[in-house]
Amino acid sequence: MEPTSGAGVQAYYAESAERLTRAYESVPFESVHGALLDLLPEPPARVLDVGSGTGRDAAALAGRGFTVDAVEPVTELRRVAERLHQGTGVTWRAGALPALQGVQGPYDVVLLSAVWMHLRPEERPVAMRRLAGLLAPRGILLITLRRGEPPEGRRMFDIPPEEVAGHGAEAGLVPVRLVDEGADLLGRDAVRWNSVALRQERAHCPHP
Incomplete structure (x- = not known):
């Protein structure tokens, strides 16, 4: 679910696509995002899933009636998503x-979902401005953050939700919810998760 242009991180996801598929698809969408689901608008609202990985979230949202675009840079993961979630109406x-x-x-x-922690410090404000520019008025940005010591050999950062909210404020977004969701659903003792929800309050979105 790596969104950035970092070749090294993308290579990890490409090489591990089949193994990661079993892990990601074993955890239901509702379990991962339960703390944020009440913030979703009524379908068929338009949704963008950035770093969509194996397509679990995109397919689940499409199944709820949303119009979903899913963006993923790793070809191997994108192929898995298209194979596993055929006929869902998602645009990959x-x-x-x-x-x-x-x-x-x-x-x-x-x-x-599990994307932001791969961005370098200098990329984060740029990415936030881009995402803010993609939101409709009253649109909502939902980010899940993997917390804990980053694993060796992969570009990953332990980013607090307050930093994300700060970059959001700089891009004109208003914090709606910061959640400490606690334990990792895949049973990794050293990993915990936070969620951040930011809303676009401006009548006209900033340019990306």
């Missing part, structure tokens, strides 16, 4: 933060 495409070239809003919801 290549793309990477912070640029997300070719992606056009506005979206009512933008979701980044």
